[in-house]
Amino acid sequence: MAFEELLDKAGGLGKFQILQMVFVLPVYMVVACHSLLENFTAAVPGHRCWVHILDNATVSGNDTGILSPDVLLRISIPLDSNLEPEKCHRFLHPQWQLLHLNGTFPNMTDLDTEPCVDGWVFDHSLFSSTVVTEWDLICDHQSQKSVGQSLFMAGMLVGGLIYGLLSDRFGRRLILRCCLLQLAISGTCAAFAPTFLIYCSLRFWSGCSAVVIISNNSMLVTEWTRSQSKAMVITLVSCALSIGQMMLGGLAFVFREWRTLQLVVSVPFFVFFLSSRFATTIPYFGIFMNLQHFGSNIFLFQVIFGVLTVSVRSLAVLPLNHMGRRPTQMFLTFMVGISILVNTFVPQEMQTLRVALASVGIGCVAASGSALSVHSAELIPTLLRAKAVGLDMLVSRCGATLAPLLMTLVVYLPTLPWIFYGAFPIVAGLLILLLPETKTLPIPDTIQDVENKQRFSRKINEKDSYIKVTKF
Template sequence: MAFEELLNEVGGLGKFQILQMVLALPLVGIAACHILLENFTAAIPGHRCWVYILDNATGILSPDVLLRISIPLDSNLKPEKCHRFLHPQWQLLHLNRTFPNMSDLDTEPCVDGWVYDHSLFSSTIVTEWDLICDHQSQKSVVQFVFMAGMQVGGFIYGHLSDRFGRKLILRCCLLQLAISGTCTAFAPTFLIYCLLRFWSGCSAVAIITNNWMLIAEWTRSQSKAMVIMLITCAVSIGQMMLGGLAFVFREWRTLQLVVSIPFFVFSFSSRFAVTVPLYGISMNLQHFGSNIFLFQVIFGALTTLARCLALVVLNHKGRRPTQMFFLFLVGVSILANTFVPPEMQALRVALASVGITCVAAAVTSYCVHCDELMPTLLRAKAFGLDAMVSRCGSALAPLLMTLVVYLPTLPWIIYGVFPIIAGLVVPFQPETKNMPLSDTIQDVENTKRVSREAKDFYIKVTKF
C-alpha cells in the first residue's frame, strides 16, 4: 500500500496534521520576516552633509538661513544630499526668491560625514555605516548576499533533508537562524553583517521549504491545495507582522533581535534550555553580591546536594515529572530574582541558590532520561549530538548578557523563560522509569507503546 493510500485510510487531515500546521506556520511567518528585513533595517533616511557653521555653531541666524548658505540645491530645488559648498555663500542671503546658477559655485563631497533625519528610524545600517552617496549601492549588495544565501542553502539543505530527514535539518536550521540572526544584531562592521546575513539566508529558506514539505507530505491529495494555501498565507502574515514590529522597534539592532530570538524557542530541547540558565548563573556571580569567593563554594556544595536529591525524586516520581518540577523551579526562581531590589542581597542570594540547585538537579534528571531513551545502536551518536547542543547553550549564556544595554533584566528574563518552556516539552517524551534499556529503534517504539497502554489502562481502572 502506498503511503498516500495509507494516509487516506487513517485520515489525511486529523489532529496530527492540524497540530503540525499550528507549530509550523508561525515558523514560516517569522522566517519570511528575515527575507524582507532590509526594507526597514536598511532604510535610507533623509540626509545632508555635516557643516560646522550649521551643526556646531550658535548665532543669530536661523537654521534655514544657515542651510541656504551651506548646502546647494539639486535640480528639484531641494538641499543636496551628497555635496556642500566649499565655503559659506554669504551672498545668497541677499537673494529674494531667486535661485542662482549652482554650477558656478564651488562644492565638495561630504568629507565630514552626514546628518540624518531620525524622525522615522532612530537608526539603520545605512546611518550606522554611511551607506549613501558613493556607497549607496551597498544596500543592494546586502539584499543580494541574503538571496545568494537562500540559493546556497536551498541546494545544500535540500540535499541534506532528503538524506537525513526533514525534522533533523529543520531543527539545525532553526538553531542556525537563531544564532546568526542574533549575532547580526551585534555586528561591528558592515562586512561581518553581510556574512551573517548570508548565513541567515541559508537557514531561512530551509525553514520555509522543510515546513512546507513536512505539512504537504503528511496531507492527503484532497487537502494539499488548502494546506499549501495556508503556508503561502503564513508568508503574507509574516509581511504584516514585520510591518507592525518595525513600527514599534525603530532601531535596527533591536528589530533584528526581535525577529531572531524566537527561533531559540522553536529549537528548544531540554539540554539547550538547561545549560543556558546553568551557565547564566554560574558565570555571573557578581550579579548576586560582592563575595564571589564564598558564592563559588556555596553553589558548588548546593549542586552536589541537588544531584543526590534528583536521584531520590527520579526513583519515586519518574523521569518526566522530575524534569518538569525542577525546570519550572529554575525558571520561577530566576524570574523572581529579576524583581528583587539590589539592596535585598540576602533574598537575591537565596533565590540564586534555589536556581542553581534546581538546574543541577534538572541536568542530572535529563541525563538519566536521555540515557534511557536512546537505543544502544544510536546512543553514542545521540550523546555526541546532545553534547553539541549543550555547548551551543553554554556559548549562548554569556552572549545573552550583552543584552543588558537594552534592558538590565532582559538576560535574566530569558534565562528564566528558557527552562519553563522546555518543561512544557517534557511530557511529549515517553516515561522510562523501571524500563529496560533499549537496544534498537524498534525497542524504543515498543517502550512508547507500552507506556501509552499503561497510561490508558490506569485511566480506565480509575474511571471504573
C-alpha cells in the same frame, strides 16, 4: 499500498496534521519577517552633509548672529534640480551672497562644492537608526546597500542547494532543526555586528537557513496531508507568509532602531528550535524590497500588502480547484507582469493609481506562489521531492539575488529595473504550458507513479467524453 492511500484510510487530516500546522505557521510568519527585514533595517532616511556652522554644538549663537537654521542651510548646501538641499555635496565655503537674492537662484554649477568629507546629518523622524546610517551607505557607497540585500538572497540560493541534498541524506526534520538553530544564532549575532562586512556575512548565513526552514516545513506538511486537502493546507501555509508581512510592518513601527528590530525577529527561533519536533521571485522581491518607490509611508504599505496577499492567496483555492493548476498560474503570472509594466509608465504624481497597480501585482504574485507550490507538490514524486525542491529553491534564489541588484540599473534608465520585473513573469507564464495538469490526481510517490498518473489522466478524459456522449 501507497503511503497516500494508507494516509487516506487513517483519516488524512486529523489531530497530528492540525498540531503540525500549529507549530509550522508561526515559523513561516517569522521567516517572512527575516526575508523582508531590510525594508526597514536598511531604509534610507533623508540626509545632507554635516555643516560646521550649523551642526557643530560648540558654535555659539553669537558666531552667526541671529541667522536661522534655514538661512544657514541655504548658504552651506547647494540645491538640486528639485530645489531641495543636495544629499551628497556642500559648498566649499559659506555663500553669504545667497542671502541677498530675494527669491532668485543662481547657477549652482558656478559655485565651488565638495563631497561630505565630515559626514552626514540624517533625518531620524522615521527611524532612529538603520544599517545605512550606521555605516553611511549613501552617496558613493549607496551600492553597498543592494549588496547587503543580495547576499541574503545568495545565502538562500546556496542553502537550498546544499541543505536540499543533506535533507535527503539525513532526514528533513534533523536538517530543519539545525537550520532553526542556525537562523537563531546568525540573526541574533547580526543585531550586534560591529562592521558592515560582518553584518553581511551573518545575513548570508541567515539566508542559507531561512530557505530550508520554508522548504522542509512545506514538504513535511504536504507529505502528511492527503491529496483532497493539499490545496487548502498549502494555501494556509502561504497565507502565513502574508501574515508575517503584516506582523513585520507592526514590529518595525514599534521598534525603530534596526538592531532592536533585528533582535526581535531572531530570538523566537531559539523557541522554534526547541519545539521543532511537529514543526516568480524576481517581481516578488522587486516590489517587496522597494516599498519606498510607491510612497513615503512604507509602514502602511507593508501592512496593506500583507493584508492583500493573505486575501488573494485564500481566494486562489477556488480557481485552483475549478479551473485547474495550469490556467490559474498562467492568469496570475500574466497579471503580475502587466500590472508592473503599466505601473512603470504611470507618472509619479498619480500615487493612488500607482499603489493600486502595485497592489494588483503583489496580490497576483503571492497567489501565483501558492498555486506554484500546489502544482509542484503534485508533479514531483516523494522519492525525489527534497532534491527537486532544493533545485527549485536554487533557481528561485538566483532570481531573488538578482532582484535587488536590478535596481542598480536606474543609473541608466529609471524605468529599466521595472521593465525587467514585468517581463520575467510574462515569459514564465508561457512556460507553464509545458507542464501537465494535476487537478484531482493523487500525489505520486515514485517515478512509476508519475508515468501511471499521466496514463490515468488520459483515461479519465476519455471516460468523461464517453459519459457525455451517452447522456446526449
